[in-house]
Amino acid sequence: MRIVTSALQHTAPRCKSMWWVQQALVWLVLGAAFTAALNFFLMSRGPPLATILSHLQSPPSSSSLEHHSLHQQVYLRGEVYALRNSEYLNWNQKNRTGITNAIHALYDHLPGVKVRHRTPSPHLHSLIHTLRQDITTRGVSSDPWDLAKKWANPRSLVPGSAHGLGDVLGALATAPIISSDVGHGGTQLKIFLLLKGGQRAVFKPIRYLREEIIEGEIYDGADRHNGEVAAFHLSRLLALPTVPLAVGRWVSLRKHILPVASKELATTFFKMEGGEVCFYGVCYYCNKNESVCDNGATLEGVVTMWLPPHLPLTQLHHPWARTYIRTKLAPWEEQPGYCEEVRQHVPYSWDKSPRLLDLMDAAVFDYLIQNGDRHHYSVIAGKLESAVILLDNGKSFGDAEVDHLDILAPILQCCRLRQTTYERLLLLTGGGLSLAMQELLNLDPLAPVLTRAHLLALDRRLSHILAALSSCRERLGGWHQVLF
Ligand SMILES: Nc1ncnc2c1ncn2[C@@H]1O[C@H](COP(=O)(O)OP(=O)(O)OP(=O)(O)O)[C@@H](O)[C@H]1O
Numbered sequence: 001m002r003i004v005t006s007a008l009q010h011t012a013p014r015c016k017s018m019w020w021v022q023q024a025l026v027w028l029v030l031g032a033a034f035t036a037a038l039n040f041f042l043m044s045r046g047p048p049l050a051t052i053l054s055h056l057q058s059p060p061s062s063s064s065l066e067h068h069s070l071h072q073q074v075y076l077r078g079e080v081y082a083l084r085n086s087e088y089l090n091w092n093q094k095n096r097t098g099i100t101n102a103i104h105a106l107y108d109h110l111p112g113v114k115v116r117h118r119t120p121s122p123h124l125h126s127l128i129h130t131l132r133q134d135i136t137t138r139g140v141s142s143d144p145w146d147l148a149k150k151w152a153n154p155r156s157l158v159p160g161s162a163h164g165l166g167d168v169l170g171a172l173a174t175a176p177i178i179s180s181d182v183g184h185g186g187t188q189l190k191i192f193l194l195l196k197g198g199q200r201a202v203f204k205p206i207r208y209l210r211e212e213i214i215e216g217e218i219y220d221g222a223d224r225h226n227g228e229v230a231a232f233h234l235s236r237l238l239a240l241p242t243v244p245l246a247v248g249r250w251v252s253l254r255k256h257i258l259p260v261a262s263k264e265l266a267t268t269f270f271k272m273e274g275g276e277v278c279f280y281g282v283c284y285y286c287n288k289n290e291s292v293c294d295n296g297a298t299l300e301g302v303v304t305m306w307l308p309p310h311l312p313l314t315q316l317h318h319p320w321a322r323t324y325i326r327t328k329l330a331p332w333e334e335q336p337g338y339c340e341e342v343r344q345h346v347p348y349s350w351d352k353s354p355r356l357l358d359l360m361d362a363a364v365f366d367y368l369i370q371n372g373d374r375h376h377y378s379v380i381a382g383k384l385e386s387a388v389i390l391l392d393n394g395k396s397f398g399d400a401e402v403d404h405l406d407i408l409a410p411i412l413q414c415c416r417l418r419q420t421t422y423e424r425l426l427l428l429t430g431g432g433l434s435l436a437m438q439e440l441l442n443l444d445p446l447a448p449v450l451t452r453a454h455l456l457a458l459d460r461r462l463s464h465i466l467a468a469l470s471s472c473r474e475r476l477g478g479w480h481q482v483l484f
């Protein structure tokens with residue numbers, strides 16, 4: 001470095017403008033060397049690619065950099081990414097050979113995807129208009145529970161054009177609560193409700209403020225009630241109609257829940273010194289230290305509609321489940337060819353069942369909301385053609401600035417997606433997804449349901465999905481090998 005500088009200084013006095021050019025060159029060289037050294041320094045520490053933060057829309061805010069510099073994980077690769085090292089031990093990160101190359105390929109395709117999909121589709125507004133109108137139009141049905149029951153079948157819970165949806169969501173948000181009970185099974189705090197007119201539903205209370213960041217593993221923390229609301233609206237936008245209807249609702253524990261509570265639920269209620277009513281329910285993680293209190297008259301939460309009796313659920317192990325053991329990798333994390341292995345088993349053959357394509361749709365959906373906790377998936381019992389029922393979406397929207405790319409593993413490894421899902425994704429590019437979500441979520445009683453950062457994260461993640469598919473097209477030799 002010193003040699004370059006002195007050589008330039010030696011020739012400098014000959015002409016003033018030359019001198020300035022040379023000075024600029026010196027600074028350029030110094031700057032480039034510094035950037036290279038910084039890159040090398042940053043890349044040589046921390047784990048390899050696994051979980052990636054990218055700021056596709058705008059430069060990172062100083063607060064986001066502060067947050068991530070705590071983990072010393074900022075990497076430069078044309079953009080700023082941060083890798084979260086808390087998800088797995090370093091040893092595991094090194095051995096996640098099942099997805100590492102596919103993630104690198106995704107990033108190779110990302111710049112092209114961003115250039116191709118810069119502006120929203122001209123057709124987006126009519127989609128938003130239709131979906132909003134379904135919700136804002138009221139008085140369509142005098143029996144909303146019956147309407148929702150008639151809509152539901154093993155492949156769809158809500159039709160694409162759901163005239164009367166506003167009545168059903170309105171009833172979920174306001175119908176008097178006839179009885180309340182503890183949930184059956186599960187790890188999360190929830191209350192079973194019977195609403196006037198005989199409709200069953202489940203209530204999950206607020207556990208976090210909108211802007212709170214959930215640290216740690218992707219499946220850490222309690223369910224996010226707003227995540228359930230957002231997931232329902234996202235499912236409509238993606239034309240993946242298997243998320244049970246969900247709407248935000250305020251309840252008073254004192255006035256609406258306790259007076260109609262079962263004995264088992266009522267015994268978990270107690271009063272704080274200041275008079276606040278609290279409860280902790282019955283579930284795997286439920287205990288008095290994790291109580292939720294109703295300060296005054298209002299406790300916000302999400303009400304999710306229970307599936308009708310003609311659609312009983314059964315749970316199956318998800319082939320791409322995590323191990324939930326920090327020192328143990330799942331087979332999909334180690335084997336790039338894992339999809340071929342999955343396809344050997346009956347329900348996952350491309351030709352014999354829609355199941356694997358449904359799991360690809362689920363991966364798109366889960367990646368967008370950042371749900372990495374679908375260890376089991378639900379289907380309608382006894383129906384081979386049943387869609388994957390996307391219920392339990394509360395482990396979502398944990399950190400707007402972190403993207404757990406491994407949720408895309410099914411797509412990265414199988415390289416296949418429904419043509420219709422792909423086309424819907426294209427309709428939502430160029431910032432359209434965040435715009436549409438904001439428009440839909442604004443109609444919920446709990447608006448704003450998601451922070452701006454979480455809305456923008458949806459657009460960024462959508463580009464990742466398209467980049468993954470673009471790399472698949474290259475790998476397999478054309479879209480006809482990827483889209484079905
Ligand atoms: N809307 C619904 N309609 C019908 N059944 C439901 C509905 N929501 C949940 N269930 C049933 O209740 C079970 C537990 O619900 P859920 O998965 O939301 O609870 P959880 O505490 O988050 O469970 P986990 O800890 O396993 O994630 C589900 O597996 C499903 O069988």
Ligand SMILES: [Mn+2]
Nearest residue numbers: 188392394395
């Ligand atoms: Mn859950």
